[in-house]
Amino acid sequence: MLPPIRSYTDSEKIAIFHQNRFDSYLLLSSGGVNRRDFHVPVYSNTNVAVSGDNSGIYGSGATETSGGYTVRQLSSVDTKAEVFDFNSGSLVCKCEAHTDVGYTPSGITFATDNSIVSSACSELVAEMCRNNLFWGTKSLE
Numbered sequence: 001m002l003p004p005i006r007s008y009t010d011s012e013k014i015a016i017f018h019q020n021r022f023d024s025y026l027l028l029s030s031g032g033v034n035r036r037d038f039h040v041p042v043y044s045n046t047n048v049a050v051s052g053d054n055s056g057i058y059g060s061g062a063t064e065t066s067g068g069y070t071v072r073q074l075s076s077v078d079t080k081a082e083v084f085d086f087n088s089g090s091l092v093c094k095c096e097a098h099t100d101v102g103y104t105p106s107g108i109t110f111a112t113d114n115s116i117v118s119s120a121c122s123e124l125v126a127e128m129c130r131n132n133l134f135w136g137t138k139s140l141e
Contacts, residue, residue: 022086026128028121031078031096042068074111076100079120083133093133095124 008016017025048061076099083093097120101111 017086024083024086024092026125027082027084028124029080029082030117031080033074033078034076035072036075038071038073040067040069040071042066073103073109074101074116077116077120079117079124081121081124081128083128093128095127097124 042065044063044065046061046063048059050057050059052058078096078098080094080096082091082095084090085092099116099120101109101116103109
């Protein structure tokens with residue numbers, strides 16, 4: 001893995017790979033992000049305060065209205081992992097994952113594009129290791 005402390009030219013990457021006798025390389029990428037429109041309906045919150053004494057009952061209230069707008073939300077992310085033969089450039093193995101995003105009953109999600117892609121890529125590489133696609137490596141479990 002090349003540390004992201006600077007940018008590498010293609011020729012620099014190839015020289016590093018040859019120097020370390022790599023026979024393949026792995027590309028992890030996002031295949032696309034899908035979004036959905038979620039309409040937040042209009043709703044009102046009303047607060048009422050009532051008090052009283054011997055001379056009468058007193059009260060006050062206030063209503064706050066919100067909603068009535070549409071939010072664009074993440075709905076799914078496609079991720080892929082591809083292993084290429086370093087010398088020939090041939091595709092050796094390809095894994096793809098489609099991740100649907102879960103929502104709370106009120107339509108809220110706490111997932112982000114990056115968190116889903118990161119999780120999916122980790123799972124794809126772990127599955128490749130479990131299936132012994134990389135010799136000289138141990139399972140990530």
